[in-house]
Amino acid sequence: xxxxxxxxxxxxxxxxxxxxxxxxxxxxxxxxxxxxxxxxxxxxxxxxxxxxxxxxxxxxxxxxxxxxxxxxxxxxxxxxxxxxxxxxxxxxxxxxxxxxxxxxxxxxxxxxxxxxxxxxxxxxxxxxxxxxxxxxxxxxxxxxxxxxxxxxxxxxxxxxxxxxxxxxxxxxxxxxxxxxxxxxxxxxxxx
Numbered sequence: 600x601x602x603x604x605x606x607x608x609x610x611x612x613x614x615x616x617x618x619x620x621x622x623x624x625x626x627x628x629x630x631x632x633x634x635x636x637x638x639x640x641x642x643x644x645x646x647x648x649x650x651x652x653x654x655x656x657x658x659x660x661x662x663x664x665x666x667x668x669x670x671x672x673x674x675x676x677x678x679x680x681x682x683x684x685x686x687x688x689x690x691x692x693x694x695x696x697x698x699x700x701x702x703x704x705x706x707x708x709x710x711x712x713x714x715x716x717x718x719x720x721x722x723x724x725x726x727x728x729x730x731x732x733x734x735x736x737x738x739x740x741x742x743x744x745x746x747x748x749x750x751x752x753x754x755x756x757x758x759x760x761x762x763x764x765x766x767x768x769x770x771x772x773x774x775x776x777x778x779x780x781x782x783x784x785x786x787x788x789x790x
Contacts, residue, residue: 631761644788652754652785656685679706719773723782733773757786
């Protein structure tokens, strides 16, 4: 982890967010869990919180964002703008896991209002320990990013899209440029 944080506080906040999400999935009318399955819902599966997967990424901002068409689970396409590329290092103690420098493209939908950065991705856990359609992260920078700005990317917040729980949802799939050739055992699991 390249920035200094209070790990105990970070873990407590992460566990609290996970508990809130479990409550939403169990009880909320907009839960992606089909109503007939909610009574048996015992909570989402997660990888153990690991601050190693809370990394600082360096942004390269695309001043003239390119339109990218993301395929969806229902066979449609959704238009996004590639607004930035985030480069980060993984440096893990486990010698069996690959380290190195990696990149993820960050997208926004074409609309005038402020939106978080959307980071759909696949990694070596996809289809085995995590949802086979990939996982998502959303980042909300506190200001407009400029080239060279640093932003925290916490893979412990990676989540499965709603279509992992119900076929009634249509979700964008991570484009090939966001297929990481490395395992990221952090965030939501989905077996």
